[in-house]
Amino acid sequence: xxxxxxxGVILSVGAFYNSHQxxxxxFICPHCSRINGLSRYASLHEFVGEMFKDELCGGWWxxxxxxxxxxxxxxxxxxxxxxxxxxxxxxxxx
Ligand SMILES: [Zn+2]
Numbered sequence: 001x002x003x004x005x006x007x008g009v010i011l012s013v014g015a016f017y018n019s020h021q022x023x024x025x026x027f028i029c030p031h032c033s034r035i036n037g038l039s040r041y042a043s044l045h046e047f048v049g050e051m052f053k054d055e056l057c058g059g060w061w062x063x064x065x066x067x068x069x070x071x072x073x074x075x076x077x078x079x080x081x082x083x084x085x086x087x088x089x090x091x092x093x094x
Contacts, residue, residue: 010051014064015080016044017071025069026077031059033084035077044069 011030016038019026024037025044034056038047047063054061071077 008060010060010062012062012064014066014068015070016067017074017077018044018069019074026071026074028077028081028084029054029057029059030061032057033081035081038063 009031013027013030016025016027018040019037022037023040025040025047026035026037028034029036031054034054036054036056038052044063044067048065048067049063051060051062053059071080
């Protein structure tokens with residue numbers, strides 16, 4: 001059993017990066033902490049409350065009521081990503 005996933009639990013995602021390059025809202029999966037994308041076929045607020053399954057880890061997530069394109073760059077997204085990874089592996093230390 002993996003410690004890094006929380007299958008069966010629906011976790012919310014609130015911070016997205018609006019990527020014009022890939023035409024997706026990029027975010028960090030709250031289950032496996034990998035960068036993932038939500039196709040930008042609608043505006044972000046229209047996704048609020050919708051549930052999705054991360055194809056990579058099988059974890060379910062929901063678009064938070066406070067969802068916003070609050071991540072301003074790929075660099076910031078990667079920072080968030082590495083912070084989360086650190087937290088997972090070092091259990092809050094570092
Ligand atoms: Zn995942």
